[in-house]
Every structure is written in structure tokens, then in C-alpha cells.
Amino acid sequence: MVQLTIDGISHEVADGTLLIDALTAAGAAVPHLCHDSRVKPSGACRLCVVDVSGQARPVPSCALEVSAGMVVRTRGEALDALRRTNLELIAAHYPAAACAAEPDHPFHRLLAAHGVEPGDVRQEGLFQDETHPYIGVAMERCIYCERCIRICEQVQGQFVWEAWGRGDGTRISPGKGSTLLAGGCVGCGACVDSCPSGALFDKRVGVEPAVWTRTTCVYCGVGCQLDVGTAHGRVVAMRPADSPVNRGHACVKGRYAFEYNHAPDRIMQPMIRRDGNWQAVSWDAALDFAASKLEAIVARDGPDAVGVLGSARATNEENYLVQKFARVVLGTHNVDCCARVCHTPSAKALKTMLGVGAATNSFDDIDEANAFLICGANPTEGHPVVGARIKQAVLKGAGLVVIDPRRTELAELADVHLAVQPGRNVPLFNALAATLIEEDLVDRHFLAERVEGFDAFAAHVADFLPESVAGACGVPAEAIRAAARLYAGGRPSMCFHGLGVTEHLQGSEGVMALVNLALLTGNLGKHGSGVNPLRGQNNVQGAAHMGCDPASLTGAQAIDVAGACFEQVWGARLPVSRGLDLPKMIDAARAGRLKALWAMGYDVYLSFANANDTAAALARLELVIVQDLFMNETARSFGTVFFPVASSFEKDGTFMNSDRRVQRIRTALPAPGEARPDWWVIQALAARLGKPRGFEFTGPEAVWDEVRSLWPDGAGLTYARLEHEDLQWPCPDESHPGTPVLHRERFAGAKTAKLAVVEYVPTVEQPDESYPLLLTTGRTLYQFNAGTMTQRTANLLLRASETLDMAPDDAARYGFVEGETVHISSRYGAADLTVHISGAMRAGQLFSAFHCPDLFINRLTSPVRDRLVRTPEYKVVAVRVEKLGD
Numbered sequence: 001m002v003q004l005t006i007d008g009i010s011h012e013v014a015d016g017t018l019l020i021d022a023l024t025a026a027g028a029a030v031p032h033l034c035h036d037s038r039v040k041p042s043g044a045c046r047l048c049v050v051d052v053s054g055q056a057r058p059v060p061s062c063a064l065e066v067s068a069g070m071v072v073r074t075r076g077e078a079l080d081a082l083r084r085t086n087l088e089l090i091a092a093h094y095p096a097a098a099c100a101a102e103p104d105h106p107f108h109r110l111l112a113a114h115g116v117e118p119g120d121v122r123q124e125g126l127f128q129d130e131t132h133p134y135i136g137v138a139m140e141r142c143i144y145c146e147r148c149i150r151i152c153e154q155v156q157g158q159f160v161w162e163a164w165g166r167g168d169g170t171r172i173s174p175g176k177g178s179t180l181l182a183g184g185c186v187g188c189g190a191c192v193d194s195c196p197s198g199a200l201f202d203k204r205v206g207v208e209p210a211v212w213t214r215t216t217c218v219y220c221g222v223g224c225q226l227d228v229g230t231a232h233g234r235v236v237a238m239r240p241a242d243s244p245v246n247r248g249h250a251c252v253k254g255r256y257a258f259e260y261n262h263a264p265d266r267i268m269q270p271m272i273r274r275d276g277n278w279q280a281v282s283w284d285a286a287l288d289f290a291a292s293k294l295e296a297i298v299a300r301d302g303p304d305a306v307g308v309l310g311s312a313r314a315t316n317e318e319n320y321l322v323q324k325f326a327r328v329v330l331g332t333h334n335v336d337c338c339a340r341v342c343h344t345p346s347a348k349a350l351k352t353m354l355g356v357g358a359a360t361n362s363f364d365d366i367d368e369a370n371a372f373l374i375c376g377a378n379p380t381e382g383h384p385v386v387g388a389r390i391k392q393a394v395l396k397g398a399g400l401v402v403i404d405p406r407r408t409e410l411a412e413l414a415d416v417h418l419a420v421q422p423g424r425n426v427p428l429f430n431a432l433a434a435t436l437i438e439e440d441l442v443d444r445h446f447l448a449e450r451v452e453g454f455d456a457f458a459a460h461v462a463d464f465l466p467e468s469v470a471g472a473c474g475v476p477a478e479a480i481r482a483a484a485r486l487y488a489g490g491r492p493s494m495c496f497h498g499l500g501v502t503e504h505l506q507g508s509e510g511v512m513a514l515v516n517l518a519l520l521t522g523n524l525g526k527h528g529s530g531v532n533p534l535r536g537q538n539n540v541q542g543a544a545h546m547g548c549d550p551a552s553l554t555g556a557q558a559i560d561v562a563g564a565c566f567e568q569v570w571g572a573r574l575p576v577s578r579g580l581d582l583p584k585m586i587d588a589a590r591a592g593r594l595k596a597l598w599a600m601g602y603d604v605y606l607s608f609a610n611a612n613d614t615a616a617a618l619a620r621l622e623l624v625i626v627q628d629l630f631m632n633e634t635a636r637s638f639g640t641v642f643f644p645v646a647s648s649f650e651k652d653g654t655f656m657n658s659d660r661r662v663q664r665i666r667t668a669l670p671a672p673g674e675a676r677p678d679w680w681v682i683q684a685l686a687a688r689l690g691k692p693r694g695f696e697f698t699g700p701e702a703v704w705d706e707v708r709s710l711w712p713d714g715a716g717l718t719y720a721r722l723e724h725e726d727l728q729w730p731c732p733d734e735s736h737p738g739t740p741v742l743h744r745e746r747f748a749g750a751k752t753a754k755l756a757v758v759e760y761v762p763t764v765e766q767p768d769e770s771y772p773l774l775l776t777t778g779r780t781l782y783q784f785n786a787g788t789m790t791q792r793t794a795n796l797l798l799r800a801s802e803t804l805d806m807a808p809d810d811a812a813r814y815g816f817v818e819g820e821t822v823h824i825s826s827r828y829g830a831a832d833l834t835v836h837i838s839g840a841m842r843a844g845q846l847f848s849a850f851h852c853p854d855l856f857i858n859r860l861t862s863p864v865r866d867r868l869v870r871t872p873e874y875k876v877v878a879v880r881v882e883k884l885g886d
């Protein structure tokens with residue numbers, strides 16, 4: 001701590017504090033315009049000037065750290081006069097009309113408080129852009145503080161803005177292109193948030209928010225904390241909060257894509273389909289109808305004729321209730337969620353090898369890693385706030401290896417990019433392991449203390465030396481060796497992986513092969529290391545962890561281990577037969593054994609692989625209950641009953657993010673019409689089925705308390721603590737601080753972990769004469785999964801549809817031009833797509849996203865599934881492309 005005197009009063013502050021922050025903390029805040037604590041100080045506006053002992057002239061407090069014995073004066077006539085002069089210079093061109101129109105704008109209040117009139121002198125040659133749907137530009141209000149330039153570089157890493165010219169002729173505009181978008185803007189909104197003068201502004205805020213409510217983003221598994229601004233019963237604005245996850249940052253979806261909540265086709269009334277047509281009915285009628293159908297099916301075919309799907313978009317409490325409903329009310333373990341199609345392979349591999357099926361480390365560790373290994377993940381689009389943090393770490397010098405068939409944004413920045421042939425992760429990861437061993441890059445101490453099975457493992461991977469697998473993997477042997485050296489030499493090195501690893505025949509095995517690399521190099525149990533799946537949706541980690549998984553109960557506890565305890569708390573016997581996971585439910589439906597499906601927040605028809613087959617299976621069901629905000633594709637084609645639900649802005653509860661944090665969501669608005677929270681619907685249906693006991697909770701907190709009583713590692717996560725603490729499980733009691741890093745001294749089950757011998761079994765989806773190309777599917781920045789939400793926002797203007805990305809060589813070979821619609825077919829189905837010629841693609845490989853219901857990309861994907869947990873192989877399918885009309 002450092003002692004200093006501010007306006008005659010002594011204060012103590014931490015070493016290294018910026019003087020401007022010390023002044024604010026001491027209640028002696030000074031005005032400033034160019035300062036933003038998220039970026040490096042610039043000292044340009046000189047409004048924060050103060051007198052400091054020993055300095056001849058006033059100094060900007062934003063550019064100075066506190067020092068012991070400092071004596072500071074913040075007020076006085078000379079300082080006031082200096083600030084006024086500086087403000088006059090800053091406002092020399094500022095338009096008077098802006099002040100008149102918006103007197104409450106902080107900058108306008110500052111001018112008024114100092115008695116400064118805006119200069120109102122017109123400037124020439126200002127940047128103009130009306131094309132961005134969310135970000136407005138009014139450069140006549142620019143005061144040249146350069147906060148936009150700095151925050152776009154230093155937080156988002158996009159380098160969009162540049163200052164051109166000097167002195168009075170300075171102009172700020174995108175460095176390349178004539179619009180923000182052409183300049184590389186990704187719509188994160190950081191420059192808008194930072195701009196103090198209103199030159200950059202949120203276009204769509206017509207109304208000032210009346211109330212701000214802290215909540216968790218509804219989109220991806222990063223779990224950004226956001227403040228929702230509401231007025232007149234609508235969400236009108238979002239702003240990122242300063243939390244450990246996102247530190248005041250957000251991405252275009254969390255920050256701007258909220259208008260779906262008020263879309264005109266939001267379903268607000270329960271419905272039953274009669275003679276092919278949806279009819280609005282009362283809740284009583286809808287619940288009675290669903291209950292009587294379920295009762296009849298269970299009576300006739302047994303409880304295992306019903307399947308239940310929890311929702312990665314709904315809360316922990318709701319997912320807990322829905323799996324309890326399946327097990328207690330219906331009497332079946334047939335309950336799953338879309339973790340199955342996503343990161344169940346990660347959970348399986350991590351649990352098998354290390355004892356806990358979740359990310360080992362925290363996003364905060366990004367700042368401590370010296371090197372990154374990013375495998376089959378595209379975080380700058382899928383997890384943009386994490387992507388931006390990784391980018392900053394790399395710009396500051398951390399090493400980066402990217403393993404991805406496509407040249408993604410991070411691959412562009414990488415020291416080594418291994419553009420692996422899709423489906424060849426296992427031999428490639430084994431080759432990395434073989435290199436680590438051959439070149440003696442392993443952590444011998446860690447191996448001796450914490451790892452077993454080295455000899456058998458070393459013998460196995462000796463067959464995978466880079467020189468022998470390079471050809472099959474499509475990458476040079478020397479590049480594989482360089483990647484191994486970087487990962488081993490950078491310690492601590494942090495591995496992040498995505499669906500490019502999991503969505504394969506060898507998905508679980510791919511993750512095991514990654515865990516091997518961490519074990520060999522001692523990259524576990526310490527900050528800045530680990531194996532970290534980038535989990536998908538806002539609560540996919542939670543949905544599975546709450547027990548929406550046929551083989552495990554709440555807390556990922558095995559049924560044979562924890563079953564008795566659950567039976568006691570639930571006052572019911574658990575079903576004896578093994579449950580079906582989602583792929584098996586589809587198979588059972590196709591075979592006529594499954595008769596009913598309840599899909600809570602899961603558009604299974606659109607998103608499951610091999611959609612023509614999914615359709616054949618779903619068509620055989622007698623009852624399909626869809627519980628959603630919108631008429632999704634499952635409901636449109638197969639729904640029998642529709643339960644309309646409250647959105648995440650309209651209910652309370654918790655989500656679990658990718659790094660094991662449990663975070664609150666809070667009611668910011670009432671639900672529209674007859675929409676009800678998922679938890680209400682589940683309880684109401686239990687009551688209709690005559691089993692209200694155990695489903696009479698008064699609200700989410702009461703449900704959560706039952707979760708805590710059954711899940712030892714979550715017992716300490718009370719709502720009261722979540723109100724003001726940032727907690728990651730394991731958190732076994734109410735005084736436990738939570739666990740940012742797993743496996744510190746020992747692994748969950750034991751002191752040591754065992755290296756996995758991973759065989760390579762290639763997929764049957766190989767190119768041949770009829771289907772000579774490989775299609776891989778994935779995500780794009782502006783759209784989200786089934787598209788039900790983002791397609792009902794102005795994100796549609798940022799990306800209207802999917803493209804079929806292909807290498808220039810392939811386009812030339814087929815004679816395709818940019819923007820041409822072509823026909824693509826696999827052995828399973830076909831679609832028409834618009835060609836996008838991209839240097840990020842390698843010849844022979846194609847890429848498309850799957851967010852557009854009208855294109856239905858999953859008609860193309862195959863029936864191949866992960867060997868251990870049956871995740872569909874979305875990442876490789878052999879296809880051919882043809883000119884339309886051929």
C-alpha cells in the first residue's frame with residue numbers, strides 16, 4: 001500500500017494504482033474524456049489535470065501512478081481555468097445542436113458545468129456510415145480522444161479505426177474500406193460504449209432505459225454478465241458489465257441481438273394441433289391434452305416409450321426439474337439434452353481420464369498462459385469475448401498453435417497453423433505426443449508424480465511419428481514438430497478445443513488424445529494451463545450437469561453410486577431400465593418403440609444430423625410436445641402440443657458457463673401473453689399427471705436449494721452468495737471460495753491419471769468418385785444455432801443466409817463464381833447454396849453453417865456417430881457440387 005494526500009486528506013491505496021482511480025476512490029473524482037480503464041492511458045484530453053507535489057505544472061492524473069508521500073490537489077482556480085481552456089479547445093468544432101437536443105448527455109453536462117459553449121464550427125471530410133444496423137456514426141461530434149481506436153485495438157483486437165492527418169485536420173475513420181463493416185468491424189460495441197461525446201452511438205436505442213437489470217447473456221457458453229435496459233415493457237438496450245468473465249466487454253449477439261424477444265411471431269398462447277392446424281387453447285386445455293396422451297402411452301407401452309429433452313437454453317433449475325420429471329413422474333431415464341450433439345465427448349473424455357467432465361481452468365487464466373493450443377474451435381466467431389482475450393494475449397507475445405482445416409481468424413495470427421484434413425485429429429494429436437516424447441519435451445517431474453501408463457503409451461504413439469502421419473493429416477511433418485515444441489516450450493500452455501474435435505466418429509477419443517498432451521507436458525493443475533472445451537450455449541454445461549443425461553444424475557453422479565441418495569430425497573424409486581440418449585431415441589422412434597417426445601427448448605429436427613432420417617423418425621411419434629419461444633422447425637413439422645415459455649429476460653434462475661461458473665439470470669420483464677417459465681410448465685404437467693409431490697416449488701431458488709442438497713460439489717453455491725460472489729464449482733460448502741483450477745494436487749478420483757492409448761479408426765465418410773469433396777459444418781459470428789433468435793434480429797442484415805465456402809482452386813475447377821447458387825448433395829440429402837470463394841479454405845474441402853431453416857444443411861450430414869457417446873459426425877461428410885440445372 002502507498003500513502004498519499006489528496007486535497008489535504010491522507011489516503012492509502014494499492015501500489016500501482018493510477019492516480020485518477022485513486023482520486024475517484026477517495027471521493028475526489030476529476031473530469032476526464034480520454035480515459036477508459038480498459039485501455040492504456042493516453043493523457044490527451046488533459047481534463048484530469050491535478051497539481052502534484054514536486055511537479056512544476058499540472059499533470060494528467062490518468063497517466064500517472066500513485067507514489068508514496070504524493071501530495072495532490074484536485075481543485076483550485078488555476079486548475080479550473082486550465083480545464084475550461086482545454087474543454088474549449090476540445091469543443092471548438094462541437095455542434096451546438098447536439099447539446100440542445102440532448103442536454104443530459106454526460107459530455108454536454110460537463111460542458112455546461114464548466115460554462116463552455118460548443119464552438120459549432122463545421123468540419124470537412126468527416127467519415128460517414130449509415131450502413132451498420134446497430135452502430136451509428138456522427139463524426140461531427142468527434143472530439144479526437146481516440147478511445148475508439150484504442151479500445152478496438154486493445155480489447156477487441158480488430159484494429160478498425162485509424163487517425164488520419166494532423167492537428168486540426170485530424171480525422172478518424174476505418175483504416176480500410178469505406179464502412180465500418182468493410183473495415184473489419186465485428187459489432188462488439190466497445191467503441192460505442194467508450195466514446196464519450198456521442199460520435200459513435202447505438203442506433204436502435206430510441207428510448208432511454210428506465211431500469212437496468214444484471215443478468216447473464218442468453219447466447220453462448222462464455223457467460224458474459226450484461227445489464228439489460230428496459231422501458232415500456234421492452235428490452236431497449238444492453239450493456240456489458242464489469243465481471244471476471246467479460247470485463248466490460250461483449251459481442252454483437254449479447255450486446256445487440258435482443259429484439260427477438262419482442263418478435264411479432266413470438267408464441268404467447270398454448271396450442272394444440274388439430275387436423276393439421278394449430279389452435280390456440282388455454283393452459284388447462286393444453287396441459288390436460290398432453291397429460292392424457294402421456295398417460296395413455298405410458299399405460300400402453302410403458303414409461304420407456306417416452307423421451308424427454310432438456311434445454312441448453314433454459315436454466316439449471318428448469319433442467320433439474322425436467323430430468324426429475326422424466327425419472328419420477330414418467331419413470332424413465334430417457335432424458336438427454338443437446339450437450340449430446342456437442343461436448344458430451346469432452347465430458348466423457350475428461351471424466352474418464354481426470355475424474356471431472358468439465359473445463360479444467362478459467363478464462364482468467366488466458367492472461368497467464370505463455371502459449372495456446374486451439375483445436376477445432378473458432379472462438380473469434382463462436383465465443384467472441386474469449387476469442388478477443390486470446391487474441392490480446394497473442395498480440396502481447398504468447399505463442400499460438402491453431403489446428404483447424406480452415407484458416408480462421410486466429411489461424412491467421414498463429415505461429416503454427418496445422419490445417420489438418422477433417423477427421424484426422426487423432427493421428428495428428430498422437431503425432432504431437434510422439435514428438436514430445438521423441439524430442440524429450442515432456443515434464444518428467446509431472447510424469448513421475450502424477451501420470452501412469454507411460455511405457456505402453458510411448459510404445460503406441462511411436463507408430464505415429466510426424467513423418468509417418470503427415471501425409472494422411474495433410475500437414476508437413478516439420479510443422480507438427482514445431483507445434484509440439486511451441487506447446488511444450490510455452491509452459492504454462494493452455495488448450496482450448498471445440499466441435500472440430502468432438503463432432504466426429506472419434507470425438508471422445510480426440511479429446512482423450514488432447515488430454516494426453518496436457519499430461520505429458522504437465523499442463524494440468526496450474527494457472528494458465530489445462531484442457532478446456534469451449535462449451536456451446538448459455539447453459540449447455542448446466543443442462544447436462546443437472547442430470548439431462550440418461551446415464552447420470554444431477555452433478556454428473558452415476559446412477560449406481562448416487563441413486564439411493566436421490567431416491568431418498570425424491571421419495572421415489574428410480575427406474576430400473578437404462579435410458580436412451582437422444583440418438584437412441586431417434587433410432588427407437590424410427591423403429592416405432594418410442595411414441596412420445598417432449599422437446600423443451602431444443603429444435604431437434606433442424607439441428608440433429610441426417611435430417612431426412614430424423615424426419616422419418618419424428619413422423620412416427622404419436623405425441624410431440626414442443627416448449628419454446630417460437631414455432632421452431634420441430635414444432636412446425638411434427639408438433640402436437642405447443643407450450644409457450646418465458647424467455648431468459650422474463651424469469652429468474654441460474655446458468656452454468658463454460659468455466660464452471662454458476663451465474664444468475666434475473667427477471668427484467670414480465671412474460672408476454674400466456675407464456676410461462678419452463679419451471680412453471682414442468683410443475684403444472686406433473687400436477688396434471690397426478691404427481692405434484694416434489695414439484696411444488698415456489699420458485700427457482702427453492703429448486704436450486706434441492707439441487708444443492710443432492711450435488712455435493714455445488715452445495716456452497718447459495719443464491720445469497722451468487723448475488724455478490726463469482727463462484728466456480730467445486731464449491732462444497734458455504735465458506736468455500738470456489739475452484740478456478742481443477743486437479744491442483746490430485747485428480748478427482750486419485751493422485752494420478754493414466755495416459756490413454758487411442759487407436760485411430762477412420763470414418764466411413766471418405767470422398768470417392770461420386771462424392772469427391774468433404775463438407776464440414778459449423779458456425780458464423782452473426783447467427784446462432786437454430787437461428788430462432790438471431791434470425792429475428794437485425795443480425796439478419798449482417799448475415800442474411802449461409803454460404804458454401806470453397807477454395808479458389810475448386811471454384812475455378814467447377815467454373816463457379818462468387819455468389820452463384822449451386823446444388824450440393826451427399827449420400828443422405830441435398831441443398832442449394834450460394835458459393836463464397838474463400839482463401840481460408842483448402843482445395844477439396846467445403847464449409848457451411850447450419851443456422852438457416854430454409855436451407856436445412858442437416859439434410860446433408862451423415863448418420864455416423866461418436867464411437868463412445870454417439871455425438872453426430874457433423875464435421876465430415878462426403879459431397880458433390882453441381883451447377884444448378886445440371
Ligand SMILES: Nc1nc2c(c(=O)[nH]1)N[C@H]1C(S)=C(S)[C@@H](COP(=O)(O)OP(=O)(O)OC[C@H]3O[C@@H](n4cnc5c(=O)[nH]c(N)nc54)[C@H](O)[C@@H]3O)O[C@H]1N2
Nearest residue numbers: 376377378382403422423498499500536778779781784785
Ligand atoms: N456465433 C455463434 N456462436 C456460437 C454458436 C453459434 O451458432 N453461433 N453456437 C454455440 C454452440 S452450441 C457451440 S457448441 C459452440 C461451438 O463453437 P466451435 O467449436 O468453435 O464451433 P464450430 O464452428 O462448429 O467448429 C469449430 C471449428 O472446427 C473446425 N473443424 C472442422 N473439422 C475439423 C477437424 O477434423 N479437425 C479440427 N481440428 N478442426 C475441425 C472448423 O473448421 C471450425 O472452425 O459455439 C457456440 N457459440
Ligand SMILES: Nc1nc2c(c(=O)[nH]1)N[C@H]1C(S)=C(S)[C@@H](COP(=O)(O)OP(=O)(O)OC[C@H]3O[C@@H](n4cnc5c(=O)[nH]c(N)nc54)[C@H](O)[C@@H]3O)O[C@H]1N2
Nearest residue numbers: 313342600601602603607627628632777785786788850874
Ligand atoms: N450441421 C450441424 N448441425 C449442428 C451442429 C453443427 O456444428 N453442424 N452443432 C450442433 C450443436 S453443437 C448444437 S448445440 C445444436 C443446437 O441446436 P438447438 O439446441 O436446437 O438450437 P438452439 O438455437 O440453441 O436452441 C434451441 C431452441 O431453444 C429455444 N429457446 C431459447 N430460450 C429458451 C428458453 O428459455 N426455454 C425454452 N423452452 N426454449 C428456449 C430456441 O427458440 C430454440 O428453438 O445444433 C447441432 N447441430
Ligand code: SF4
Nearest residue numbers: 152185186188189191
Ligand atoms: S464495434 Fe468493436 S469491432 Fe467494431 S469498430 Fe467498434 S470496437 Fe471495433
Ligand code: SF4
Nearest residue numbers: 217219220224251254
Ligand atoms: S461472447 Fe457469448 S456470452 Fe458473451 S456476449 Fe457474446 S454471445 Fe453473449
Ligand SMILES: [Mo]
Nearest residue numbers: 341342536537
Ligand atoms: Mo453446441
